Amino acid sequence: MNIQEAYNSWADSYDDVQNKTRDLEAQAIRSLVPGGHFDEVIELGCGTGKNTEWLAARTTHLTAVDFSAEMLRRAQEKLQQPHITFHQADITQAWKFSRTPANLITCSLILEHIQDLNHVFAQASKALQPQGHFYIGELHPLKQYQGSKARFDTAAGGIFELECYVHHISDFTETARRHGFSCITLQEWFDDDDRTTTPRIVCFLFRREG
Template sequence: MSIAEAYNNWANTYNEVPNKTRDLEARAIRKSLENGGFEHSLELGCGTGKNTFWLAEHSKNLTALDFSEKMLEKAKQLDPENKINFQQTDLNKTWPVPGENFDLISCSLVLEHIKNLDFIFAEANRTLKKNGSFYLCELHPFKQYLGSKARFETKDGTKELEVYLHHVSDYIGAAEKSGFRLKKINEWFDKDQKEIPRLISFIFKK
């Protein structure tokens, strides 16, 4: 099953079923970008819009891309005035947006489904303005080492999605290769900071 097909199947229950990773990431992005006011923003992997409408409140213009047609349908239902530019897109191919156009790119819980990080960072560099920010937040590789991955329940049982393991050094190395500098790195815990962190976030600057 492709990633797009998997998320199409997940779309109907994605917002309703409790999900610690999704809900913690929603807090992480709001904390990380709470002081930002952005002219043009680009969201990679917007899904059903868990962060999209918060980003729209902090941006004059927002473009939101996602693999999944069904996820986008859910998100669009929350945007009756069509203020957000939603586009179905394979992020592994050249993004359908102009170069040097955005001052923020956000990417949340997406890159575990992307094998080639170099391409993502190269496209981010192409589409960001000078001094633009690239925020990304992913399942912490420590969690992946223990077998955690994106999964959801269906009437036929648990469906696990295809994922790729990226080490912390992989993110930083791919970013540096495309000319980014690391501005901030943070780890996000469920509750007890003596436990393994669930998420890791980065803010890179072009």
């Protein structure tokens, strides 16, 4: 199974099984995204819509993007709001889903599946207005060094591990800098808020300068 096929299979159970990474990232994005109302938000890798409704309440229009038809279908079933446009698209290709320069782009738990961060920041820079924000929330690389990665229980009773790439903290910050972003906030989130443990989530709020 490639990544797209894996998410099509995972879609059935994604919302229902215990998943600390999914749930902690939901807290992180709600804490980090700036307040106020946006005109246009792009959500990359919206999945089954964990953050979609929350984002939709903060913007005049939301473009929600995912390459898995089954993950998207579940999000669409839950969220039939006229100001949300769902797009099936692969973010490793040119971004043709941007209809107007966005104030905010969000990216939750998707970049571990994307090898080339350069492409993502280059496209994000084009899709954002100057001073627009780019939120990223990912499984912390320290967890990845310890062997954590996206995996799910298959219908056949096995465990399937998805193809993942490790991005170090400096890979995010340096790639962002090369593409004209400044890092406004970097946070680490811990299970049960216990800072004696390995952080589970790293999240960044970048701003497009110029």
